[in-house]
Amino acid sequence: MLPTEWLLRFDSIHAVDIDPLARWLFAWRHGAALKTAGVRWHYQTGDALADLPRLLSAHPKACVLLDNLLGQLRFHAPAWQDPAVYTAYQLAEIKRMLHGREWGSVHDLLSGPAAGLSADVGFPVAQSSVSSPTAEHPVDVAWLAAAQPRGEWLDHLTGQVFPATTPVQGIAWAFRAKYWHWLQAGWVHASQVSSCRVDTKS
Ligand SMILES: C[S@@+](CC[C@H](N)C(=O)[O-])C[C@H]1O[C@@H](n2cnc3c(N)ncnc32)[C@H](O)[C@@H]1O
Incomplete structure (x- = not known):
């Protein structure tokens, strides 16, 4: 990606x-x-998450991108623990560690069978029906309606990744022709970080 x-x-x-x-x-x-x-x-x-404290300390001015990773957190919950509890705890810990950083993530929000979109469209960035979607109001109802969801969809439990006012972008992705993922991408600009001075050119 x-x-x-x-x-x-x-x-x-x-x-x-x-x-x-x-x-x-x-x-x-x-x-x-x-x-x-x-x-x-x-x-x-x-394991990037287990190693995150060391990585952050080794690269104190680096931006961090969690690239299509957080949507899989729920599958790593131990058998004895509710995936929602496990994921919420992991996300809280990750956000605590990233506090003060400039960071971003793209991750699955929802996935499931859909009848209305063709895989031929490739990897579309959804045209949002919301003028300025934020983490607090991300759901693009127009896309969901066009997708014509069928059966049960999986909640990847990533609705709380970003602070509420973070601008987000929805992305529709065909895992298979009739099975789609609805991803969310966003970038958090920490107020105390003006740019990624060491690790990026921009
Ligand atoms: C959906 S794939 C995305 C692959 C790639 N980042 C991209 O966006 O094209 C999820 C990736 O996360 C990796 N992954 C899952 N848990 C991880 C962890 N704790 N630390 C590092 N990588 C992990 C998997 O090995 C897999 O390659």
Whole structure:
């Protein structure tokens, strides 16, 4: 989901994924362009959330992007714990650690079977029916109606990721032709952080 052009805005990138294959995919998709542009990058295989305190301390002025990660939190709840309780606690901890940072996230909000959208449309950014959607009022009813949801949809329990006034963007994504994800993207500008001075060019 990371556009190479967006990555090129940074001077330095430290990426983390728990899947050993992710580093090869990242290098394959972005490596040549980053090298040509002189962007320094390092890929770490490991648990980014468990390592977050150390990463934040090692990169005190870095922006943080949680890239399509938080929507999966509920699946990591231990069998004995309600996924809603587990996810709420994890999100609160992540937000506490990121307080004062400039950070963003793109994550699943809802997913489920839908009859009304064609996978041919690729990866559309939804045309919002809300003039300025925020984390507090994010649901794009027009998109949901057009999708013609069928059956039961999954709540990924990520409705409380951003502070209420954060501008958000909805994204419709076809996991399969008849099974869609409704994602949310947003960027939190910490008032005490004017820019990512060390790790980005912008
Ligand atoms: C939906 S995929 C998104 C992949 C990629 N970030 C993108 O946006 O194209 C979710 C990714 O999160 C990774 N992941 C899940 N839990 C993680 C964790 N605790 N630390 C690091 N990576 C994790 C998975 O290995 C998987 O590659």
